[in-house]
Amino acid sequence: MKAIPVQRADVSAHLSAKRSSIAKKEERAFWLFVSPWVIGFILFSGGPIVASLVLSFTNYNVMSLPSFVGLGNFVQLFHDQLFTKSLSVTAYYTLLAVPFDIVVSLLLAVLLNQKVKGQTIFRTIFYAPSIVSGVAISFLWSWLLNPQFGVVNYLLSFIGLGGLQWFNSPTTVIPSFVLMTLTSIGGTIIIFLASLQSLPTDLYEAAEMDGGGRVRQFFSITVPLLSPVILFNVIMGLIGSFQIFTQAYVITQGGPDWNSYFYVYYLFNTAFGQMRLGYASAQAWILFLIIFALTVLSLQLSKRYVHYGDTEGGI
Amino acid sequence: MAGKISLSRRETLSVPGKVLVYVLLGIFTIFFLFPLAWMLTTSLKVLGDVYLMPPKWIPWPMLWKNYVQIFIDQPMLAYLWNSLGYTVYCVVGTAISSSLVAYGFARLRARGRNALFLLVLATMMIPSQVTMIPQFLLFSGAGWMDTYLPLVIPAFAGSAFNIFLLRQFYLGLPRALDEATMIDGGGYFTIFRLIILPLSLPSMATVGILEFMYRWNDLMGPLVYLNTTSKYPLALGLTNFSAAYGATPWNLLMAASIVSVVPLLLIFFLAQKHFIQGIVINASK
Numbered sequence: 122m123k124a125i126p127v128q129r130a131d132v133s134a135h136l137s138a139k140r141s142s143i144a145k146k147e148e149r150a151f152w153l154f155v156s157p158w159v160i161g162f163i164l165f166s167g168g169p170i171v172a173s174l175v176l177s178f179t180n181y182n183v184m185s186l187p188s189f190v191g192l193g194n195f196v197q198l199f200h201d202q203l204f205t206k207s208l209s210v211t212a213y214y215t216l217l218a219v220p221f222d223i224v225v226s227l228l229l230a231v232l233l234n235q236k237v238k239g240q241t242i243f244r245t246i247f248y249a250p251s252i253v254s255g256v257a258i259s260f261l262w263s264w265l266l267n268p269q270f271g272v273v274n275y276l277l278s279f280i281g282l283g284g285l286q287w288f289n290s291p292t293t294v295i296p297s298f299v300l301m302t303l304t305s306i307g308g309t310i311i312i313f314l315a316s317l318q319s320l321p322t323d324l325y326e327a328a329e330m331d332g333g334g335r336v337r338q339f340f341s342i343t344v345p346l347l348s349p350v351i352l353f354n355v356i357m358g359l360i361g362s363f364q365i366f367t368q369a370y371v372i373t374q375g376g377p378d379w380n381s382y383f384y385v386y387y388l389f390n391t392a393f394g395q396m397r398l399g400y401a402s403a404q405a406w407i408l409f410l411i412i413f414a415l416t417v418l419s420l421q422l423s424k425r426y427v428h429y430g431d432t433e434g435g436i
Numbered sequence: 437m438a439g440k441i442s443l444s445r446r447e448t449l450s451v452p453g454k455v456l457v458y459v460l461l462g463i464f465t466i467f468f469l470f471p472l473a474w475m476l477t478t479s480l481k482v483l484g485d486v487y488l489m490p491p492k493w494i495p496w497p498m499l500w501k502n503y504v505q506i507f508i509d510q511p512m513l514a515y516l517w518n519s520l521g522y523t524v525y526c527v528v529g530t531a532i533s534s535s536l537v538a539y540g541f542a543r544l545r546a547r548g549r550n551a552l553f554l555l556v557l558a559t560m561m562i563p564s565q566v567t568m569i570p571q572f573l574l575f576s577g578a579g580w581m582d583t584y585l586p587l588v589i590p591a592f593a594g595s596a597f598n599i600f601l602l603r604q605f606y607l608g609l610p611r612a613l614d615e616a617t618m619i620d621g622g623g624y625f626t627i628f629r630l631i632i633l634p635l636s637l638p639s640m641a642t643v644g645i646l647e648f649m650y651r652w653n654d655l656m657g658p659l660v661y662l663n664t665t666s667k668y669p670l671a672l673g674l675t676n677f678s679a680a681y682g683a684t685p686w687n688l689l690m691a692a693s694i695v696s697v698v699p700l701l702l703i704f705f706l707a708q709k710h711f712i713q714g715i716v717i718n719a720s721k
Contacts, residue, residue, distance in 0.1 A: 144545070147624075148544075148546040150544050150623075150625075151540050151544035154544060154624070154628075155537045155541065155552065157536060157537055157592065158593060161594060162555070164593070166562065166567050169567035169570035169574070170562060183573075232460055232464070233461075235457045237454075237461065243461050243465065244712075246465050246469060247468055248712070249468070249704065250469075252649060252701070253701075254653045255653035255654070256653070256655055256693075256696070257674060257696050258471075260689055261474070264478065269487075269489075270491075272491050275490060304468070312716060315716040364564075364565070366655070367655045367656070370655065370659075371655075371675060385565055389656070392568070392572075393572075393659075398572075401569055402569050402570075405563070405568070405569065406566065409563055412563055
């Protein structure tokens, strides 16, 4: 027993030396493993973010060197009628599309969550159209909603609602884009459905004992319990809506009369149509600030209204 | 979270309730399938029939040669081939890089690791439009315009979302396996290759499928970097379709759209489970 302490000190010194060499080796390995991301960050995101910020204070058209204009681009933006137009068009679309999609997909998820046969099949059917995003679905909808030859107007004519101008009229163009989102809400439905299926059943049983009806249960149990997921979908919806591009590019090209001149579509035209890269960078930074502000706002609101479970505190 | 999906709590649906549920499901089924079905019928029509009012529900004669016509009128084969190559490179690139990086973050201790991971997450907040312009300058400076390099190379840097997804998964794998490999004299890369990768195939499939979808449908990237028609991927090629004729040939356009949709549907049906899991994980973590 007596000799052991000495030996132990020896061993522990040896061990700690070994441990630190292992730690060093582990640290080296860590940097090696994450190096693709680090290099990519420097080249494709971190570096470009700094560059974009710098560019936003310049006029640059590729032909000549960038010239520093200070806050000139930002000042000019706020006097730019197309900027305000594109911003308001996008905000209007977001304001309509996000609540509409959340409400519809939540209701469809509740419907799918009923004990029915073939739930998987229905789930697949509701989800399938949303994998076809982008160009094909844009062409499809511009055909479905064609004012003269579209099948939707034909069907609506039976209830006396035919003759809508859809994408061709300044007043209906944005609602048409919103309607179009219906084919791509499958992902949101699936998220809601999965969350619904993981809700505890005891609360519902208790509510049934107390005689609370289905509608009552939905508003006083389901919605509060799902609120973190609803928030997640709202934030994702906001971010996505503010970046809408493909649909505008394919269907309306900003028309009629600039009424679907979405923000990112304008940005794209400024950058790659007119090659005004400094101005477009300023636009991009404003977009970033808007998205950032909306996200922070949603999270702030969520602190007040979103119900989180006892153990989990995040989305 | 997605783990065990039970057929929920509603044991006690009354008969009229049940009927109502099925009727509603039926209506929405029609609603969700109708646009795609309409795409299909339109694609089989004679151009004149496309404009008939009331519409011809069943195309007759069925013009299967529309599907041949699009390959004659447009470089559809090139579009398809380009899309396929583009997506495959991106899927492979992001799968390799994201899994390596995710392994680093999940398993290896280092100073500054958590701060760096926060940075990874923070990049998800940056809209791609912010980095798009400097990237454009970088890639055009490198002489990469009108090539696929600007579209493919960044995929090899891993994407924040995929790194996050895979890291979450790796955190859940038992460490005993790592230690056993260590004792057998294997290094970190051996652990990664022999233990982590084989176990993570399901989540890799999710990453791959989501990346495939995203790349297959992406319009803006190819629009910025590609000029030559024969280099277009399918998404961009489709936009060329309507512009190439005086008036939009709706039947041909719909046929080409169907062709663009088929690979996605195929993948979807083959990998439905991973697919849906991927979306759910996306929300629940």
